[in-house]
Amino acid sequence: MKKSILILFVNLMWLGVAVAQETAEPKPELPDNLRQRNETDQRIYEMAMRYNDVSVAKIKLYDLMERNPRNPKYAELLSSIYFEMEQYSSSALLAMDMLERDSKNITALEIAAYSLEQIGALERALPYFESLHLLTGDTFSLYKTSYLQYSLKKYEEALNSVNMLIKDKKAVEQTLSFPTxxxxxxxxxxxxxxxxxxxxxxxxxxxxxxxxxxxxxxxAMNPEFELAKKNAAEL
Known part of the structure; x- marks a missing residue:
């Protein structure tokens, strides 16, 4: 469900890159006191994550967000933390705020889509999954799109999405997990x-x-596919 979107180690690398860029770029130059506060908050955030003190980490991300409103990585990290903590309403709201500033932010699209799905807001989650597929060509996003369309009884749209997925050459190499x-x-x-x-x-x-x-x-493609067997038997 969470796929690759919320791997905090990856986000940590992004944060390091973002901070390095901020300190390396000569324009605009941050005042020394703000730059030092950023570096201090960065260190505290990293220590808090290392010692699993999420509450401190979140506070420092809020400080960094307020001080660096043009850097989306802090909000991405915070929304990822909310998602991992299963605070889906918070992660969804934060991701949607990011998308108001940048509608093509892939991380924000993923967090918004999966968070809204988790709280049952399927109608609102659907366009984010659709955008994910359009921007990335990701087959999993296309499957989620088709499944949500089916769940919302948008059958013609669902059939169109499913047929696109069946014809997608990348889908042949992909797998999904189903309960037995x-x-x-x-x-x-x-x-x-x-x-x-x-x-x-x-x-x-x-x-x-x-x-x-x-x-x-x-x-015929997966003879042991239990769910397909059950569905065929129910006919």
Whole structure:
């Protein structure tokens, strides 16, 4: 669910780069007292994260955000922390604020999309997943787009997205995890997952023959796909 968006180690590297750029760029030059405060807050933030004192880390990020409003990395880090702590409303609001300033901020798009999905705001999450796919070509974002469209009963849009995914050559190499009846997870090829979703869309529309074909195609690609087996049996 969280995918690669919220790996704090990566964000830490971004933060280091951002701070280095701020101190290296001669224009605009920060006053010495502000630069020193940035460096101090940076060190305290890193220590707080190292010792798992998230409350201190968040305070320092707020200080850095207020002092450096043009640097988006501090807000990205803070929204990532909120997401990891499952404070999804906070992470969503912060990410959406970032997107008002930069609608193509990939990190903010990911956090907004997944956070809104977590709190059940599927209608609001959908456009962020759509934007993610348009900007990155990421097949997982396209699958999420199609699944949310299906969940919202936007069947024609969902079918269009699923068909795009099935034709995407990158999807052949991707996998998704699905729960099994034994309370475990099963890795399934993304194309097979898309075909299973296509079957569900047809089933909801009452097109059982088309649904059966889609489920059979999914099982032809992944014969042990438990969810596809269950869906085919229910027809």
């Amino acid at each position: 009846e034994g309370n475990e997870t099963q890795e399934v090829g993304m194309v097979a997952a898309a075909l299973n979703l296509k079957g569900l869309i047809y089933k909801d529309q009452g097109s059982n023959n088309e649904a059966k074909v889609a489920f059979e195609e999914a099982l």
